Amino acid sequence: MFLSFFLLLRRNALPVTLPEYLTLLDAARSEVGGVTIDDFYFLSKTALIKHEQHLDVFDKLFGEWVAGQVPAGADSLPAILPDWLRNALEQNLSDDEKAALEAAGGLDELYDRLRSLMDEQKERHEGGNKWIGTGGTSPFGTGGYAPEGFKMGQSENGAGQRKAAKVWEQRAYKNLDDSVELNTRNMKMALRRLRLLTREGAEDELDIDETIAETSRNGGILDVKLQATRKNRVKVLLLFDVGGSMDEHIDLCNQLFSAAKYQFKHMEFLYFHNCVYETLWKDNTRRKDRLPTWEVLHKYNKEYKVIFVGDAAMSPYEITEPRGSVEHYNEEAGQVWLDRFKTQYPHMVWLNPSPSGYWQYTHSTNLLREWSGHRMFPLTLGGLTQAMKSLKNPKVTFEV
Numbered sequence: 539m540f541l542s543f544f545l546l547l548r549r550n551a552l553p554v555t556l557p558e559y560l561t562l563l564d565a566a567r568s569e570v571g572g573v574t575i576d577d578f579y580f581l582s583k584t585a586l587i588k589h590e591q592h593l594d595v596f597d598k599l600f601g602e603w604v605a606g607q608v609p610a611g612a613d614s615l616p617a618i619l620p621d622w623l624r625n626a627l628e629q630n631l632s633d634d635e636k637a638a639l640e641a642a643g644g645l646d647e648l649y650d651r652l653r654s655l656m657d658e659q660k661e662r663h664e665g666g667n668k669w670i671g672t673g674g675t676s677p678f679g680t681g682g683y684a685p686e687g688f689k690m691g692q693s694e695n696g697a698g699q700r701k702a703a704k705v706w707e708q709r710a711y712k713n714l715d716d717s718v719e720l721n722t723r724n725m726k727m728a729l730r731r732l733r734l735l736t737r738e739g740a741e742d743e744l745d746i747d748e749t750i751a752e753t754s755r756n757g758g759i760l761d762v763k764l765q766a767t768r769k770n771r772v773k774v775l776l777l778f779d780v781g782g783s784m785d786e787h788i789d790l791c792n793q794l795f796s797a798a799k800y801q802f803k804h805m806e807f808l809y810f811h812n813c814v815y816e817t818l819w820k821d822n823t824r825r826k827d828r829l830p831t832w833e834v835l836h837k838y839n840k841e842y843k844v845i846f847v848g849d850a851a852m853s854p855y856e857i858t859e860p861r862g863s864v865e866h867y868n869e870e871a872g873q874v875w876l877d878r879f880k881t882q883y884p885h886m887v888w889l890n891p892s893p894s895g896y897w898q899y900t901h902s903t904n905l906l907r908e909w910s911g912h913r914m915f916p917l918t919l920g921g922l923t924q925a926m927k928s929l930k931n932p933k934v935t936f937e938v
Contacts, residue, residue, distance in 0.1 A: 779848025
């Protein structure tokens, strides 16, 4: 039974291994495993899933597998009450619930009535005291008032009266979505994809594999081998659009900034408004203290990965025309300065906190998407993950 579940995960490229499957079986045989579908769901997720990026696929496949195990009708019900169900009820029912069950004729009689009704009933029923349906006092259905019975399906308000002796339903496990907005934690997880780990400096870390290999070659005489510590050498330059329409994205940008500061040792950041021009600044509270953009281009070499963060929503003249800025007299068009960044930094992306579905309706956004070679990505979990891949491989793009 569980083997089909394991093979289903494997067929859908989830990295589950045979030792993990055996661990799951051992846990299922023990008291840890529980007796409900919910118990098995949490147990199997704990035993088989090693990374949060696989949770959505696991939930979807678990729902498919459970759907294949749920009886479709009376012909699928065993002729007698299964021992596992009887044992579970004996363990979980209170004395009052057991007394109510005996007053109704006992568990075996209740189960026989269920099989009989499954044979007879051909349509949906609501209310009443006999058929399987919603409301009413029948011991079969959902949302009713019977003191004992089997719950069939789910009522609109969710829990019903919580008086069923057994919940007999098909669980629906929803698929997660990688387009959800980010928080600081999953931003850190996505930004990790950009890390470039190298070994430099003094050899002060134990090299386990080489130590084992050399010890084996020496006939068991210990030969300790050391190696330099792995360090993240990636260099990042973050350029944030601030003010105007970006005010509504302040919280999200704060989270991105916090995650990037945590993840990258070599990170520099600067601010601009709408489009890059001849100056940038480091402190928004002292915005008059500006840094010439030429100085930035000369100071940070092409090894830096450049990330623009902005909604790209502005007048198109701010990009294409001299003196198009809404704040000052710019002698050169914004696109001239953007092209200088593009020439200097081969690894560059644009993160847009606005939903990607709206990009096509803003002329300036389309201009910047074309300028970036379609390396504009939404500021979501999936978008940030793709952006980190694009910084390593510029051929990775995003199409709306």
